[in-house]
Amino acid sequence: MTQGDKTVLIVVLLVVLLVGGFIWLWKNHSQVTDVDVPQVVIEVNGEIKEQFPLTDLEPGDRRQIEGALGYSVVKGGENKVMMVESPCPDKICIGMGWISHPGEAIVCLPNRVIIRVIGSDKLDLDGVSQ
Amino acid sequence: MRKTTMKVAVLLVLTVIWLSGCKRAPKEAHRTEFLMDTTITITAYGSQSEQAVEAAFAEMRRLADLMNANDSNSEVALINKNAGLKPVRVSPETFKLLEMSLEYSELSNGAFDVTVRPLVELWGIGKKDKYVPSEDEIQQVLKLVDYRKIILDPQKRTVFLSVPGMGIDLGGVAKGYAADQAKEVLKKYKVNSALIGAGGNIWAMGVRPDGQKWRIGIRHPRPETGNQLMAVLPCQDVTVVTSGDYERYFVRDGMRYHHIFDPRTGRPANKLISATVVGTNSAEADILSTALFVLGAEQGQTLIGKLEHAGAVLMTPESQVFKAGSHLSELELVYEEGKTSDARR
Numbered sequence: 001m002t003q004g005d006k007t008v009l010i011v012v013l014l015v016v017l018l019v020g021g022f023i024w025l026w027k028n029h030s031q032v033t034d035v036d037v038p039q040v041v042i043e044v045n046g047e048i049k050e051q052f053p054l055t056d057l058e059p060g061d062r063r064q065i066e067g068a069l070g071y072s073v074v075k076g077g078e079n080k081v082m083m084v085e086s087p088c089p090d091k092i093c094i095g096m097g098w099i100s101h102p103g104e105a106i107v108c109l110p111n112r113v114i115i116r117v118i119g120s121d122k123l124d125l126d127g128v129s130q
Numbered sequence: 131m132r133k134t135t136m137k138v139a140v141l142l143v144l145t146v147i148w149l150s151g152c153k154r155a156p157k158e159a160h161r162t163e164f165l166m167d168t169t170i171t172i173t174a175y176g177s178q179s180e181q182a183v184e185a186a187f188a189e190m191r192r193l194a195d196l197m198n199a200n201d202s203n204s205e206v207a208l209i210n211k212n213a214g215l216k217p218v219r220v221s222p223e224t225f226k227l228l229e230m231s232l233e234y235s236e237l238s239n240g241a242f243d244v245t246v247r248p249l250v251e252l253w254g255i256g257k258k259d260k261y262v263p264s265e266d267e268i269q270q271v272l273k274l275v276d277y278r279k280i281i282l283d284p285q286k287r288t289v290f291l292s293v294p295g296m297g298i299d300l301g302g303v304a305k306g307y308a309a310d311q312a313k314e315v316l317k318k319y320k321v322n323s324a325l326i327g328a329g330g331n332i333w334a335m336g337v338r339p340d341g342q343k344w345r346i347g348i349r350h351p352r353p354e355t356g357n358q359l360m361a362v363l364p365c366q367d368v369t370v371v372t373s374g375d376y377e378r379y380f381v382r383d384g385m386r387y388h389h390i391f392d393p394r395t396g397r398p399a400n401k402l403i404s405a406t407v408v409g410t411n412s413a414e415a416d417i418l419s420t421a422l423f424v425l426g427a428e429q430g431q432t433l434i435g436k437l438e439h440a441g442a443v444l445m446t447p448e449s450q451v452f453k454a455g456s457h458l459s460e461l462e463l464v465y466e467e468g469k470t471s472d473a474r475r
Contacts, residue, residue, distance in 0.1 A: 005135040008135065008139065009135060009138065009139060009142075012139045012142060013142060016142055043162060045164070046161065046162040046163050046164065046169075089256075090256050090378065092256075092376075092377065092378065092379075095353075095376070096353060096376075097353030097354060097358065098353070098358065099358060100358065101347065101358065101359065103345070103346075103347055104347065104358060104359075107168075107169050109164070109167065109168065109169070112164060114162065114169060123345070123347065123359070123362055123464065124345050125345050125346070125347045125362065126325055126334070126338065126344045126345050126346060127325055127327050127332050127334075127344075127346050127347070128330075128346070128347040128348070128349055128359070129330055129331070129332050129346055129347070129348050129349065129370040129371065129372040129406060130330040130348075130349035130372055130374065130377075
């Protein structure tokens, strides 16, 4: 191996380590934001309208969602969320109470609104049978 | 530069790329649609996941059009319209589901019965305003509720409701069947990891993309007790279906009236507040969850015991939980005891 060969090898090694390190950092970073904090997803008619960390919703905070019939309103609690107002006739969505675990969802069929919690927590749910 | 150096350099680069996990993750496709009076959500993983989900929804839309009793163009509506008049020729899918329904009506001694439609219309839960029919009205309508009065002709593939005024409703089985068919479509597109949710009927296909088992929660039927969940089931390649008295209901004079009727009494079934079935056929699990809900804990466990390939988790109004059958060895009960006070309401 000549001196030139060695230099090339060292440069290649350095570049590779640097790029590899960045990829590793980026992957871990995105895992922290994606998985560790449960997110609230608001869907209307199957389309995602809003997504934010559950912790963004302070106790008492309210958010309005425009659905097929009118406005649904969700309220935040201690790391949980529930439906408090809905233009639907049966108000089943309000009766569902609080949700907080990823995998749980509140569905309001008449107003075409779905509130879901995604991400992961100690229960680590993928879905809920109800 | 010598060839060997070049080789070493290339090898080095490849190794680091491999170590940093640059292999292609399975592509995720996720979609929700409103179908069959509920929401259907599919999350699928695989190289053709997008096309797979598209095709699965197309199939479910087709089935919804055939089987929705409230759509006057559906086969089911046509069968109902011709009650007491003449047999109606139907698609193989509708015929197969009716055959299956009758089989389980027999097996459950009529606890599951697709001819409950006149009862559903009489009570109008979720439509009429807290209406409780009189005993007389109920007895009149009960004369029309009897699965033995459906006449199937496998040769001609026809369905005949033999008494005028009879009506069938496949609501207790069609969602499960649609989920089964969606699963088959996903398989054709080489998806082997997916979660299908059809209004609380869940199909957990394969395992999660990270290789772990799926974790499916079972909703606690009384969230006002402070419990959102009753149990968690780690599972793979099973379907989980729950029937509860909390989906469509009203409370009048302290009594809860809900949408799952006992076809024998004509009133909302009251022996259980939640019945979950775990199995490998979602149409069957859908039927069974309704049948068990009506039968109650004791007879329900006997029925599950006869079947061998399904499991059940049942909760009584006194919030006692019963487990029976297969697929439940890893079930975790997660609710807090003593928090349920007045479960009947």
